Amino acid sequence: MNVKEKLQNVFRDVFDDESIVISEGMTAADIEDWDSLMHMNLILNIEQEFGIEFTTNEIMKANNVGEFIEMIEGKIA
């Protein structure tokens, strides 16, 4: 399973919605439940799933799903 697929599973689990399909340009505006509380939950689950840690700067800078994928790939490389 590649990073994008794994990440998609995390999204589906966190938002409790098996129909979610993520894309590089996707942002918080695209999912109704994606507020700041959910954002924190998402980050925690991503860190757990991939065994990584984001810095404050990284969390602030990631503007869309594509940037998340890039960061994750960089960390697990």
Place this chain on the structure above:
Amino acid sequence: MKNNNSLLLLNEARKYAKQLKNVTTTSETKIAVLGTASIQHFVMVLRYLLHVEGIDADIYEGEYDGIAMEVLNSDSALYQFKPEYVIILPHYLEIRDFPQLMDSKEQIEEKKYNTVKFYEMVWSKLANANRSQIIQANIVIPPEHILGNLEGQYSFSKTQFLRKINETLVEKSPENVSIVDLDLISNYIGKYQWFDYSGYFLHKTGFNMTCIDAVVKPFVQQILAFKGKTRKCLVLDLDNTLWGGVVGDDGVEGIQLDPNNAIGEAYRYFQKYLLELKKRGVILAVCSKNDETTAKEPFEKNSNMILSFDDISCFIANWDDKATNLKRIAEQLNIGIDSLVFFDDNPAERDIIEKYLPEVFVINVPQDPALYVQQLDKESPFEWLQLTKEDTLRSVSYVQNRKRDELSKNFVDYDEYLKALQMKGNITLLTANKAERFTQLLNKSNQFNLRTQRYTIAEINNKMSDGNFRCLCIDLSDKYSSYGLISSVILEKKNKDCFIESWVMSCRVLKRNVEYLMFMKIIETAKEMGCTTVRGEYIPTKKNSMVSSLFESLGFAFVKEKDECKEYSFDVETNVEYSTFIEIEKGE
């Protein structure tokens, strides 16, 4: 995120919250949560954990940094919500005025009182508006020591200042405020783990999400305790739990308790901890798969044992399954199965109890006995609201019960047995010095409890000073021991009716005729209040069926049944005389 437990908890809590969106429920428990830092996750997890405990609470989530705003504004939605409980979560960053270097003692005191006075005002405003019980965390001290090693030596340091504030919060907290010692818990977990600076700067969370289970749990326990759901008894296995090895195989001298051996020391350390638990009122029981004689031998013959046979209130050793035995223990001690905590080194035994008796709290016993104390302490299942003298005497009285049982075997006639006990009773109106125990009894009693109403100390204090109420209490003692306050009654005058608002009795004094004594006092008090009729109500619960026909047996007339609750009345002019074999010391 390293701590899996907390992440799982957050995920479950989130799923539960989503589920709730589509359901409207009315719940009887209303809780407001106010905090300085972000409280959203706290509220989400609190709601979920309470639900797991069978409490569906309606939770009011205060504004960010909203303690002052919510409380000081009398129009705030907080007051309209009328919460039963108010949880307050302060944060060290809310304090603007820390002492300066070289501040004098007086300047430091003044700054300390500014913070404490703010909370005293918050408590008093909340007490005046509603009769809420306040549950407030103390301030978690951050891991910053700008003075280095000198941080602990000067009272103007941030750390020393915050320590003093926490001390003073406890000192100044009135009856309706409970302080949750989050700072202590943060020490155990580790300050570096507890604080998440990135999380604070990004999301304003007050603590690391990996600690959310440790943060919310004590609040859940406090609320359970206020609702009378506390754990009272620790049931222990014997082999490889109290000592190393198996007494049936290794013999009484072969079990491992040698203080010169690391394993023996570990088990002795555990026994010492258990003894301390017993001293604070936790009932110790034994449930072992062994022949009874073999199981008792180490207590009688092994000089390295710390616990003695008299420390154990209920000792069961046989070959029956442990689920059946735990039920026997609960029955013998007259407590609910949900009061039990189970400590057994054998994971198979633990699984069986988890499966067949889910109300029992099963400790996740580690493999290494050196870690027994730490694990039991960490899980901290015995969270009570206060310690009273009755608590410290509890175990002694259970042992004395055993002696009384032996005495009763000598009497064929039960009345003769009661006479031989030489019981003395003292019925009085409630006074301030007994209010804590009076309230504790109302909140803990489940079996001899006619209406299962729960009260805060503030409410009881109000009734004590209200001329329309009478709060009666009975103290009992017998030849073997003094029980202290064992029955609480609240009467309300409604014109010519005297309504029994609450009537509870401790299970330790059942079948002693105490209820007859109390009944005669109720009639006397009703007459004194100018009432002609005493009215009683029985509200059935899962636990109080023993009093379902109490009123009938006392000669009350059945009035009506409404929603399964039964109402009764009794004419005070009816002649009432019972011989109770209880000598009245002084009535009032």
